[in-house]
Amino acid sequence: MRILGINALYHDPSAAVVVDGVTVAAAEEERFSRRKHGKRPVPFSAWELPELAAAWCLDQAGVRPEELDAVTYSFDPALRLPPTQLGLFDPWDDLRQDYAQRAPEFLATALPGLEASRIRFVQHHVAHAASAGLAAPFDGDCAVLVLDGRGEQHSHLAGRFCGGALHTLYSQQLPHSLGLLYEDATQHLGFLRSSDEYKVMALASYGKPRHLDYLRQFVHARGDGGFHTSGVEWSALAPKRSADQPWTAEHADLASSLQTVLEEVLLALADWLYDQTHARNLALAGGVALNCVANTRLFTESAFDQVWVQPAAGDAGTALGGALYLAQRLGDSIPEFPGADLGREWTDEELETALRTANLPFDRPADIADAVAEELANDGIVAWFQGRSEFGPRALGHRSLLAHPGRESNLRRLNDVKGREQFRPVAPMVLASRAPELFSRGPIPSPYMLFVHDVAADWRDRIPAAVHVDGTARIQSVDASSEPLVARMLAGFEQRTGLPVVINTSLNTAGRPMVDSPRDALECFGSTPVDLLAIGPFAVRRRSLGVAG
Numbered sequence: 076m077r078i079l080g081i082n083a084l085y086h087d088p089s090a091a092v093v094v095d096g097v098t099v100a101a102a103e104e105e106r107f108s109r110r111k112h113g114k115r116p117v118p119f120s121a122w123e124l125p126e127l128a129a130a131w132c133l134d135q136a137g138v139r140p141e142e143l144d145a146v147t148y149s150f151d152p153a154l155r156l157p158p159t160q161l162g163l164f165d166p167w168d169d170l171r172q173d174y175a176q177r178a179p180e181f182l183a184t185a186l187p188g189l190e191a192s193r194i195r196f197v198q199h200h201v202a203h204a205a206s207a208g209l210a211a212p213f214d215g216d217c218a219v220l221v222l223d224g225r226g227e228q229h230s231h232l233a234g235r236f237c238g239g240a241l242h243t244l245y246s247q248q249l250p251h252s253l254g255l256l257y258e259d260a261t262q263h264l265g266f267l268r269s270s271d272e273y274k275v276m277a278l279a280s281y282g283k284p285r286h287l288d289y290l291r292q293f294v295h296a297r298g299d300g301g302f303h304t305s306g307v308e309w310s311a312l313a314p315k316r317s318a319d320q321p322w323t324a325e326h327a328d329l330a331s332s333l334q335t336v337l338e339e340v341l342l343a344l345a346d347w348l349y350d351q352t353h354a355r356n357l358a359l360a361g362g363v364a365l366n367c368v369a370n371t372r373l374f375t376e377s378a379f380d381q382v383w384v385q386p387a388a389g390d391a392g393t394a395l396g397g398a399l400y401l402a403q404r405l406g407d408s409i410p411e412f413p414g415a416d417l418g419r420e421w422t423d424e425e426l427e428t429a430l431r432t433a434n435l436p437f438d439r440p441a442d443i444a445d446a447v448a449e450e451l452a453n454d455g456i457v458a459w460f461q462g463r464s465e466f467g468p469r470a471l472g473h474r475s476l477l478a479h480p481g482r483e484s485n486l487r488r489l490n491d492v493k494g495r496e497q498f499r500p501v502a503p504m505v506l507a508s509r510a511p512e513l514f515s516r517g518p519i520p521s522p523y524m525l526f527v528h529d530v531a532a533d534w535r536d537r538i539p540a541a542v543h544v545d546g547t548a549r550i551q552s553v554d555a556s557s558e559p560l561v562a563r564m565l566a567g568f569e570q571r572t573g574l575p576v577v578i579n580t581s582l583n584t585a586g587r588p589m590v591d592s593p594r595d596a597l598e599c600f601g602s603t604p605v606d607l608l609a610i611g612p613f614a615v616r617r618r619s620l621g622v623a624g
């Protein structure tokens with residue numbers, strides 16, 4: 076079966092193509108349109124489709140729109156309740172409903188040759204669940220938790236995959252929503268809702284959870300698989316902050332309290348699900364599943380042996396999940412998730428042409444991984460553009476900014492390069508074979524940066540730029556079999572410095588999507604004090620440009 080998956084209605088529009096059960100391509104619209112998150116998460120943008128991502132995915136798969144067996148759309152308007160019954164008091168919900176119902180016609184227009192009758196609506200949280208449960212690298216059945224902002228009527232799904240079929244055990248009805256709760260706090264703390272929730276998680280490490288008694292009155296698991304979240308008055312905990320004001324201890328304490336209560340609720344939901352299923356393994360999806368601090372608590376404190384999070388856990392992943400769900404229903408078997416590098420790539424010849432077009436001096440080292448290791452060891456900052464771009468919000472060694480972890484000042488330096496807040500940590504990538512020596516508590520391997528780990532006491536001073544204020548790090552473990560080039564770079568860096576770790580953050584500047592194309596890479600390199608751009612086998616060096624490095 077040739078299936079195109081579409082996510083469009085709320086956040087992070089995206090597309091994926093699944094052919095005979097195999098994920099061939101997946102990409103977010105923002106990487107093409109160069110608008111962060113693809114569009115604003117407001118009702119009047121709900122009609123916007125990931126048309127560029129969809130066209131590219133089809134092209135990558137060699138499938139024309141008329142050859143598709145089906146297109147999935149990860150929201151089913153037939154399941155939605157009237158706004159008055161949802162309890163969200165959103166005056167625009169009818170408009171959103173109208174857009175969803177018209178999506179087949181819109182898609183048929185955006186992709187000439189596609190018949191509108193091929194479009195199938197998939198329940199939003201079923202698409203989330205399938206993106207994790209069907210793709211997870213588990214043998215056999217698993218439990219699944221979707222932890223989200225909102226779908227048609229619900230904000231969460233607890234279930235089990237048996238033989239590829241999803242059995243839903245509980246769905247929490249709106250307006251109670253852990254995702255919307257976290258978004259409300261994000262907005263109150265002066266950050267952008269539906270976008271900057273990870274900043275609240277980072278800020279939580281600077282605070283004390285001194286509002287737990289208050290928050291627990293309104294935010295708690297109910298013991299029946301569901302939870303309660305409404306009634307919090309954020310102003311009772313900390314004054315509302317505007318984006319240009321500095322944050323204070325009160326804001327950090329609010330973030331810390333919310334984070335702690337969220338973790339408590341998630342642990343209770345996981346315990347309930349384990350009691351229902353006695354499954355060994357748990358798959359997670361939904362925007363809340365990008366909360367790597369909570370994920371580690373689920374890994375260490377729940378009864379499940381393994382916890383796996385689909386790297387595009389937010390709404391972008393429902394494009395993939397919808398397509399996988401339908402493929403499985405139509406008889407295709409679904410192999411293990413192939414890795415997050417599902418986006419665009421360029422040949423060496425194309426990259427060389429881009430460099431010549433830009434009239435930039437560049438060289439082709441004998442081994443780009445070794446040249447980068449040398450630059451990093453000399454404390455240079457490297458823009459690393461290699462292979463297919465990543466699906467999901469994390470840079471995983473394909474579109475990354477890299478630096479030496481041994482100098483504490485490099486955290487400030489990288490945050491300055493990116494123009495972002497100084498309280499934000501940057502994450503280490505580490506050779507998988509060495510990871511257990513440096514990091515503990517979180518799962519290893521951890522290839523997608525979706526869990527936090529404790530940094531061993533005797534390593535904290537050796538890699539200070541990689542250690543968050545609370546002594547943790549959100550690692551990416553790198554296996555030489557799946558990421559040979561990154562592993563070789565790490566090994567070269569270790570040879571020179573004795574450190575098997577490099578710090579890694581996404582290749583973009585604040586407010587912009589991650590770099591995807593060679594042009595994006597050159598624009599980013601040209602506007603930031605990066606010392607070396609490693610683009611395919613080529614090196615562009617700032618000092619060769621006749622400017623200070």
Ligand SMILES: [Fe+2]
Pocket residue numbers: 199203223224225226361362389390
């Ligand atoms: Fe969602």
